[in-house]
Amino acid sequence: MFEIFEVKQLTKEDNILIKFYEFAIDHVSVGIHAIDHNGYTILYNNKMKEIEGYKIEDISDRSILDIFTFNQSESTLLRVLQTGQKVLNVKQTYWNKDGHEITTINDTFPIIENNEIKGAIEFARDITSLEKLIYQPLRRYGEPLNFEMFSVASEQMKNVINNAKKAAKARIPVLLIGESGTGKHLVAESIHNELNPINDEFVTLFSRRNPQATLDKLQNYLKTEKSYTLFFDRIEYLSLPIQQKLIDILNKLPAGKHLIIGSIGDDPIDLISNGKLLKDLYYYFASLTITIPPLRARKDDIQPFVTDYFSRLRERFASNIEGISDDVMQYFLQYDWPGNLKELELLLDEFTSMMMNEKIVTLEMLPLHFRFKVQQANEHIRNPDFFIVQPNQELLPLEDYMREAENYYIQNVLNIFEGNITKTAQALGMSRQNLQYRLRKLKKDS
Numbered sequence: 226m227f228e229i230f231e232v233k234q235l236t237k238e239d240n241i242l243i244k245f246y247e248f249a250i251d252h253v254s255v256g257i258h259a260i261d262h263n264g265y266t267i268l269y270n271n272k273m274k275e276i277e278g279y280k281i282e283d284i285s286d287r288s289i290l291d292i293f294t295f296n297q298s299e300s301t302l303l304r305v306l307q308t309g310q311k312v313l314n315v316k317q318t319y320w321n322k323d324g325h326e327i328t329t330i331n332d333t334f335p336i337i338e339n340n341e342i343k344g345a346i347e348f349a350r351d352i353t354s355l356e357k358l359i360y361q362p363l364r365r366y367g368e369p370l371n372f373e374m375f376s377v378a379s380e381q382m383k384n385v386i387n388n389a390k391k392a393a394k395a396r397i398p399v400l401l402i403g404e405s406g407t408g409k410h411l412v413a414e415s416i417h418n419e420l421n422p423i424n425d426e427f428v429t430l431f432s433r434r435n436p437q438a439t440l441d442k443l444q445n446y447l448k449t450e451k452s453y454t455l456f457f458d459r460i461e462y463l464s465l466p467i468q469q470k471l472i473d474i475l476n477k478l479p480a481g482k483h484l485i486i487g488s489i490g491d492d493p494i495d496l497i498s499n500g501k502l503l504k505d506l507y508y509y510f511a512s513l514t515i516t517i518p519p520l521r522a523r524k525d526d527i528q529p530f531v532t533d534y535f536s537r538l539r540e541r542f543a544s545n546i547e548g549i550s551d552d553v554m555q556y557f558l559q560y561d562w563p564g565n566l567k568e569l570e571l572l573l574d575e576f577t578s579m580m581m582n583e584k585i586v587t588l589e590m591l592p593l594h595f596r597f598k599v600q601q602a603n604e605h606i607r608n609p610d611f612f613i614v615q616p617n618q619e620l621l622p623l624e625d626y627m628r629e630a631e632n633y634y635i636q637n638v639l640n641i642f643e644g645n646i647t648k649t650a651q652a653l654g655m656s657r658q659n660l661q662y663r664l665r666k667l668k669k670d671s
């Protein structure tokens with residue numbers, strides 16, 4: 226672990242000190258990732274694991290140079306290793322394996338000894354809770370949010386919108402269920418703007434900041450004469466006693482004056498059985514629950530979202546970006562988007578802010594961290610061993626085996642050509658249309 230530096234005989238004091246260092250590294254609230262001069266990971270602490278969602282085994286036996294087979298200048302650790310210059314205050318947003326959104330500010334430094342670069346080290350400060358307060362991409366267009374703003378192609382989302390419109394008509398409490406970034410806030414505010422007559426004000430109460438303050442704020446709103454649409458974002462983050470207080474307040478509200486909308490990020494039955502959601506609070510909303518499916522279950526919505534994103538950029542911000550290439554779309558379709566549309570929107574923001582005069586977004590413009598995630602996901606599709614038939618193996622019907630083999634072969638050829646459809650189709654001896662049709666079919670069948 227410490228072999229990049231000259232090895233010296235460790236004293237007893239050194240050994241004790243190392244124990245302190247190890248403890249500090251594992252308990253500090255800053256993510257730490259260090260690589261040696263060959264790009265091999267030599268340090269990856271618990272906080273970094275929480276932030277990025279990788280295990281040390283995923284990265285320790287491979288050089289970053291091998292893992293990131295794309296444009297290496299995009300990895301700050303590598304850039305620092307190559308230039309010897311520190312890079313400070315780089316903001317990044319990740320969705321870890323549990324689908325949690327994490328925003329960090331990274332500082333990366335070279336480790337130099339006797340004028341030689343021995344490696345590089347990155348420190349990532351987790352600013353997620355701060356970011357939550359200030360990041361409201363919905364507001365950037367300065368318009369009220371309504372059902373017109375939805376980019377929809379999937380039947381599932383069309384149903385969501387229909388049900389949400391019914392809720393606005395009936396003016397009954399609604400519970401929105403969906404992962405982070407699926408559009409719960411957008412649905413809630415659109416319901417408000419659909420009300421006829423409309424309430425005086427739409428207010429979002431964030432449960433995960435300071436639950437008692439959320440309740441105090443609510444009491445203050447209710448003291449006024451105004452009618453409100455109150456959106457309780459992620460009520461499962463409120464403690465059970467606070468949830469009980471909330472029910473008591475909601476049950477005393479004058480009938481029909483305010484509209485109450487709640488949101489949760491998980492299945493309500495699971496939340497109740499895990500002691501995170503009070504049954505009575507769920508029943509308060511149970512007259513209408515609307516589940517917003519994750520983006521990975523409705524990938525048809527990716528294309529219209531991307532198209533609308535760029536047309537808004539052109540209309541409102543005089544951008545000349547026309548759209549994304551087919552290869553990039555293929556990447557988007559392969560990825561499972563744990564952060565849903567919010568993740569897609571942030572990704573589009575990230576690379577469009579770097580574009581100069583280019584009209585079409587191509588594969589090389591995608592940030593390295595994103596391409597790495599797609600690559601990792603593809604690596605897990607099938608292990609090559611799966612295709613070797615062994616005596617004690619469970620045997621699949623030929624049709625299923627052939628489908629798995631086709632998927633494996635196509636995905637690997639796609640990886641070789643970094644997602645480029647034209648080159649992959651050429652190598653496989655088929656037309657682009659045929660390849661695209663097969664990919665869609667394989668996705669549907671899997």
Ligand SMILES: Nc1ncnc2c1ncn2[C@@H]1O[C@H](COP(=O)(O)OP(=O)(O)OP(=O)(O)O)[C@@H](O)[C@H]1O
Nearest residue numbers: 362363374375376405406407408409410411566567
């Ligand atoms: N169908 C859609 N069409 C257009 N934009 C969408 C759609 N769904 C979500 N978005 C956009 O995605 C972003 C995230 O949506 P939103 O904030 O409503 O998600 P959320 O489910 O409330 O997330 P969280 O639980 O993290 O608060 C917003 O900027 C929103 O405009």
